[in-house]
Amino acid sequence: DALKDATVIFVLGGPGAGKGTQCANLVRDFGFVHLSAGDLLRAEQERPGSEYGELIKTYIREGKIVPMEVTIALLENEMLASGQTRFLIDGFPRKMDQAMKFEETVVPSKFTLYFECPEEVMLKRLMKRGETSGRADDNIESIKKRFRVFTQTSYPVIEHYGKSGKVHTVSCVDSPEDVYAKVKDIFNKLFN
Ligand code: UP5
Numbered sequence: 393d394a395l396k397d398a399t400v401i402f403v404l405g406g407p408g409a410g411k412g413t414q415c416a417n418l419v420r421d422f423g424f425v426h427l428s429a430g431d432l433l434r435a436e437q438e439r440p441g442s443e444y445g446e447l448i449k450t451y452i453r454e455g456k457i458v459p460m461e462v463t464i465a466l467l468e469n470e471m472l473a474s475g476q477t478r479f480l481i482d483g484f485p486r487k488m489d490q491a492m493k494f495e496e497t498v499v500p501s502k503f504t505l506y507f508e509c510p511e512e513v514m515l516k517r518l519m520k521r522g523e524t525s526g527r528a529d530d531n532i533e534s535i536k537k538r539f540r541v542f543t544q545t546s547y548p549v550i551e552h553y554g555k556s557g558k559v560h561t562v563s564c565v566d567s568p569e570d571v572y573a574k575v576k577d578i579f580n581k582l583f584n
C-alpha cells in the first residue's frame with residue numbers, strides 16, 4: 393500500500409475562498425503535491441472517451457457534488473502516479489460520507505486547513521473571476537447553488553474535524569499575501 397504513510401491535508405473553504413491560490417504558495421515553499429478535486433473533475437470532463445463527461449458537466453453547473461466513487465478514484469490515481477507522499481487535497485471531501493470513505497480506503501488526513509470567508513466576499517471574487525475564467529459555474533445562479541451546498545453539506549465536514557481538534561482555521565478576507573503569511577506560520581510550525 394504505497395499511500396499508507398502519506399501526509400494528507402484537506403484544504404477546505406467556500407467557493408472562491410482562495411483554496412487554489414493558497415495551495416500554489418504551499419507547493420512552492422513546502423513541496424506538497426496540490427490536487428484540486430474540482431480541477432481533476434474538470435479535466436476528466438474534457439477527457440475524450442470519459443464515461444463521466446456529461447455527468448460531471450451537469451453536476452458542476454448545478455453546484456452539486458459528483459458521486460464520490462468518481463472523485464476518489466481520480467484523487468487516488470493522481471496520488472499514486474505522483475510518486476510523492478505529501479498532498480494538499482483541495483476542495484474535497486465535500487460531504488461526510490466522502491470523508492469517511494477516503495480515510496478508510498486511501499489514507500487518514502493529518503488535519504484540515506479551513507479558509508473562512510464571508511459569502512459577500514466570495515461572491516465578489518467569483519463574479520470577477522467569471523469575467524475571464526470560462527468556468528461554467530462562475531455565474532450568479534451557479535454560485536448561489538454552490539453556496540447553499542457548501543453551507544448545508546460541506547461545512548458539516550469541517551465541524552466534524554473541528555470536534556477532534558483537527559482543523560486550522562485561517563480567515564481569507566485579507567490580501568492573498570496577508571492570508572499566506574498566516575498559512576505559512578502554521579506550516580512552518582508543523583513541517584520545519
Ligand atoms: N482570490 C483568491 N484569494 C484572494 C484574496 N485573498 N483576496 C482577493 N482575491 C483573492 O480564488 C478565487 C478567486 O479569488 C480568484 O480569482 C483569485 O485570484 C481570487 P481561488 O483560489 O480560485 O479560490 P477557490 O477556493 O479555489 O475557489 P473555487 O471556485 O475553485 O472553489 P470551489 O470549491 O467552488 O470549486 P472547486 O473547483 O473545488 O469545485 C467546483 C465544483 O466541482 C463543485 O461545485 C462541485 O460541483 C464539483 N466538485 C465535486 O463534485 N466534488 C469534489 O470533491 C470537488 C468538486
Ligand code: MG
Nearest residue numbers: 411412428430
Ligand atoms: Mg479552486
